[in-house]
Amino acid sequence: MSPAEPLLRVKGLVKEFAIDRGVMLRRNVGAVKAVDGIEFDVYAGETFGIVGESGSGKSTTARLIARLLDPTAGEVWFDGREITALRGRGLKQIRRDMQMVFQDPYSSLNPRRTVGSIVAEPLQIHRAEPDRAKRKQAVQELMRTVGLNPEHYNRYPHEFSGGQRQRVGIARALALRPKLLIADEPVSALDVSIQAQVLNLLRECQRELGLTMVFISHDLSVIRHMCDRIAVMHDGKIVELASNDELYSAPRDPYTRELLAAVPGARRVRERTIPA
Amino acid sequence: MSPPDHIVTTEAYQVSAATPVSPSSSPDPARPADAEPLLQVKDLRVSYATEDGAVRAVDGISYELGRGRTLGIVGESGSGKTVAALSVLGLTRAEGAEVGGCIEFEGRDLLALDERELRTVRGNEIAMVFQDPLSSLHPLYRVGAQIVEAIRAHQDMTKAKARARTIELLDLVGIPDPAKRVDAYPHEMSGGQRQRAMIAMALANDPKLLIADEPTTALDVTVQAQILALLSELQQERGMALVLVTHDLGVVADMADDIAVMYAGEIVESAPAERVFAAPEHPYTWGLLRSIPTLDGPREELLTPIPGSPPSPLAPPPGCRFHPRCPYAQPEHARTNPELLSTPGQPDHRVACLLEPETRRGLWRELA
Numbered sequence: 001m002s003p004a005e006p007l008l009r010v011k012g013l014v015k016e017f018a019i020d021r022g023v024m025l026r027r028n029v030g031a032v033k034a035v036d037g038i039e040f041d042v043y044a045g046e047t048f049g050i051v052g053e054s055g056s057g058k059s060t061t062a063r064l065i066a067r068l069l070d071p072t073a074g075e076v077w078f079d080g081r082e083i084t085a086l087r088g089r090g091l092k093q094i095r096r097d098m099q100m101v102f103q104d105p106y107s108s109l110n111p112r113r114t115v116g117s118i119v120a121e122p123l124q125i126h127r128a129e130p131d132r133a134k135r136k137q138a139v140q141e142l143m144r145t146v147g148l149n150p151e152h153y154n155r156y157p158h159e160f161s162g163g164q165r166q167r168v169g170i171a172r173a174l175a176l177r178p179k180l181l182i183a184d185e186p187v188s189a190l191d192v193s194i195q196a197q198v199l200n201l202l203r204e205c206q207r208e209l210g211l212t213m214v215f216i217s218h219d220l221s222v223i224r225h226m227c228d229r230i231a232v233m234h235d236g237k238i239v240e241l242a243s244n245d246e247l248y249s250a251p252r253d254p255y256t257r258e259l260l261a262a263v264p265g266a267r268r269v270r271e272r273t274i275p276a
Numbered sequence: 277m278s279p280p281d282h283i284v285t286t287e288a289y290q291v292s293a294a295t296p297v298s299p300s301s302s303p304d305p306a307r308p309a310d311a312e313p314l315l316q317v318k319d320l321r322v323s324y325a326t327e328d329g330a331v332r333a334v335d336g337i338s339y340e341l342g343r344g345r346t347l348g349i350v351g352e353s354g355s356g357k358t359v360a361a362l363s364v365l366g367l368t369r370a371e372g373a374e375v376g377g378c379i380e381f382e383g384r385d386l387l388a389l390d391e392r393e394l395r396t397v398r399g400n401e402i403a404m405v406f407q408d409p410l411s412s413l414h415p416l417y418r419v420g421a422q423i424v425e426a427i428r429a430h431q432d433m434t435k436a437k438a439r440a441r442t443i444e445l446l447d448l449v450g451i452p453d454p455a456k457r458v459d460a461y462p463h464e465m466s467g468g469q470r471q472r473a474m475i476a477m478a479l480a481n482d483p484k485l486l487i488a489d490e491p492t493t494a495l496d497v498t499v500q501a502q503i504l505a506l507l508s509e510l511q512q513e514r515g516m517a518l519v520l521v522t523h524d525l526g527v528v529a530d531m532a533d534d535i536a537v538m539y540a541g542e543i544v545e546s547a548p549a550e551r552v553f554a555a556p557e558h559p560y561t562w563g564l565l566r567s568i569p570t571l572d573g574p575r576e577e578l579l580t581p582i583p584g585s586p587p588s589p590l591a592p593p594p595g596c597r598f599h600p601r602c603p604y605a606q607p608e609h610a611r612t613n614p615e616l617l618s619t620p621g622q623p624d625h626r627v628a629c630l631l632e633p634e635t636r637r638g639l640w641r642e643l644a
Contacts, residue, residue: 053496161585191352192523196567196581203578218497225569225579248571262501263571265529 005080006041007212008048008065008180013038013074015060034060036236037074044179047206047213049227049244051220051259057236058216062184065214066100067091079179096126099173103185105165109157115168116153119143122175142171146201163194167201174205181206182214187222199226220263224248232256312383313340314485314517315364320377322359322368331589333359333368335541336377338616341534343484344515346508348532348549350564352523354586355538361487361521365404366394381485400430403478405471407490412474413462419473420446420458426480445476450506468499472506479510486511489521504531525564529553534624537561540587540597543616547625557619557627557636559602562643596630604631604639 016031035057042048052058063069065076067083076084083094099122102108109118119139122128129135140150146167157165166186173181183202187195199222206213215226223230230247232240232255240253251257322334334356341347351357362368364379366386379386381402386394398404406412414422423442427433433441439458446454449472462470471491478486488507492500508531511518520531528535528549536546537558545558556562563582584601587593596614599605609630616628619636629636 053498163585191586192525193352193563193567193582194585196569196579197583199569200578200581220497221569221571224571225575244575258498260571262498263526264497264500264504264524265526 006077007044007079008042008214009075009077010038010040010061010065011075011077013061013064013076014072015057015064015069016072033236035064035071038231038233038236038238040231040238040241042180042212042214044212045210046228047215047226049223049230050214050216050233051218051223051230052233053218053259055235056233058218058233059184061233062100062182062214062216066098066182067094068100092126096122096128096176097179099176099178099181101166101169101173101181101183101186103188105162105169105189108169109165111157114154114156115143115148115160116140118157118168119171119175122172126176128176138175139171142175145174145205146171147197161194162190163197166190166198170198170201170205174209177209178211180212180214182216184216185218186215188217188219195222202226220259232259314343314382315341315519316378316380317360317364318378318380320360320363320379321375322356322363323374324372325374326590328590332541332592333373333589334363335592337536337538337541337543339536339543339546341485341517341519343517344511345533346511346518346520346531348528348535349519349521349538350523350525350528350535351538352586354540354589356541356589357521357523357538358489360536360538361489361519362404364485364487364519365398365402366391396430399426400481401483402485402487403481403483405474405478405486405488405491407493410462410467410470413470415462418459418461419465419470420460423458423473423477423480426477430481441480442476445479446473448479448510449473449476450502451476466499467495468503471495471499471503475503475506475510479514482514483516485517485519487519487521490523491520492527493522493524500527507531525568537564540592541589542597542628543626544598544628545626546616547622551622551625555625555637556640557625557633558598558629559604559631559636559639560598562640563601566643596628604635606630 013035014033014037015035016033018028019030019032020026021029038061050058050061060069064071071084075082078094078098086094116139119142120135123135123138129138140153143150143153148164148167148171157168160168186202187198190198203226205211217223224244227244229243231238232253234255240247240251240256247256251260317340318338320334320337321332323330323332337360339347349357349360359368363375364386369375375387381397386397413419420439420442423445424435424438427438427441443454443458446458451457451469451472465473492503495503504527507518510516520528522528532549534546535549535552536543537560538544539560545552545556545561552561556565566580567582569579582601587597593600595610595612599609612630614628614630616626619625619627619633
């Protein structure tokens with residue numbers, strides 16, 4: 001792959017969900033286009049942001065890229081291959097290089113398994129580290145990387161706070177050294193003081209591991225902090241795609257401007273944070 | 277509804293000559309009656325018995341609110357901010373909580389009222405709006421009927437008149453085609469419309485005080501801006517006081533005259549809003565301000581998170597409750613829990629911190 005080739009390429013992607021009516025005689029009465037013909041490229045090493053309100057199609061987009069959903073139309077290219085039709089072994093191979101971090105650290109971790117085995121699971125599935133002792137070592141190293149105490153290997157998710165659980169989710173996602181990390185609202189469920197810890201961790205991991213990241217959020221301030229280029233989604237479409245500087249200094253689309261104007265207090269917080 | 281606009285809230289904000297804080301509760305005969313605060317909360321303590329022991333959700337907090345003013349109570353989850361506000365309505369009592377202290381509303385101690393007396397205040401003189409309108413509206417009754425019921429619970433009014441009043445209220449809160457929407461069910465409305473309907477219901481009896489607990493947290497950012505603009509418009513028109521409970525510093529920056537920052541069941545800093553942002557004196561407030569990414573701050577640097585996580589309410593740390601996470605903590609801070617005291621030269625600005633005021637101001641100058 002030449003360096004100018006994008007790591008991820010999304011072409012004319014469409015996802016329709018059927019709308020069914022009726023209890024006894026369910027019938028299809030139409031479809032809603034959650035994602036409506038979007039296109040973008042993500043280059044190696046960058047953080048690509050997708051921002052939008054609920055129902056904009058941003059999370060559906062994440063799931064389409066990760067092949068957790070099948071698109072109605074369009075193509076997803078990853079690392080030079082079209083992955084939209086992959087099945088079985090081909091898909092498994094792609095998933096190794098593409099990992100996801102989810103919003104809710106409470107429901108995305110299996111409560112019956114220790115965090116050690118949760119983080120180790122991808123290594124087992126992909127037979128990346130067949131030796132038990134070495135696997136434990138690798139997991140403890142990952143836990144250390146994300147700021148967890150490696151001695152807590154045998155603890156269960158409920159013994160951890162929300163921020164720590166999100167660290168477990170990140171450690172698991174990083175276990176196979178993926179090329180692409182898709183983070184879908186990774187800090188929305190966290191308190192502000194913890195949110196900053198997780199955002200810093202993601203940035204540091206990205207820098208140190210040379211990760212490419214698709215970062216999805218409804219929060220324009222968080223997106224600005226994290227992303228190099230940003231797509232603004234509205235009603236399933238990308239209404240604006242621009243570099244960070246461009247988007248925040250000279251937004252072009254009226255909807256982007258509306259979103260920016262709606263952020264509460266952002267300007268005032270800064271104005272006031274100048275010492276008297 | 278016009279596009280969200282910060283001008284409305286800016287105006288509301290500039291009226292912020294802070295209400296003088298009177299340390300004594302005895303009415304001063306030289307002052308007019310309405311200089312007395314509308315709401316005075318003194319040494320409020322709320323604790324719940326759990327299997328693992330007593331949880332002190334709120335542990336000795338005091339605050340007050342003048343007529344027509346807005347107090348923002350800010351804190352993270354578990355800080356006690358919701359309990360601090362809902363106790364005013366006697367809602368924590370129903371949950372079997374033990375409540376101590378004093379909550380004076382227009383000179384009456386609400387904690388001394390029985391449930392029947394309290395019902396004449398709740399929904400009438402004091403109304404509330406919650407985070408999730410879907411769970412606060414009854415799903416099987418038409419929205420209009422629920423508002424009619426709220427009106428008739430406190431006013432002697434015919435059904436027809438109450439219905440006409442309901443349509444007026446829905447119109448006031450910006451619900452389009454109110455004569456028709458009055459018969460809608462909650463599920464037929466969008467999240468923003470439901471929150472507007474909740475606000476209409478809260479306004480039904482022209483309350484003097486509105487308590488809003490995370491009123492916009494479940495909403496999209498553009499809808500949030502509209503609801504906040506609506507709240508401050510209504511407040512200005514009606515001279516209603518507002519207690520706004522939120523985790524979002526941006527929201528209080530836009531809305532509040534005064535801010536109380538809560539941590540682990542206590543108020544750690546309270547001040548007029550502009551001082552909280554320009555000259556905060558508590559290390560926890562600094563931590564909050566520095567950990568949020570902004571729309572125009574520096575982008576390349578890492579954020580400055582607050583290390584660690586909030587303490588368990590079952591076992592708050594001894595001494596200053598923030599000391600385990602405070603970068604400036606001294607050994608003796610683990611022994612003494614600081615009182616909320618006025619900072620020198622600023623009677624309205626109170627801080628619960630064991631550092632010397634001069635030290636605190638110097639530290640903030642370095643950080644900011």
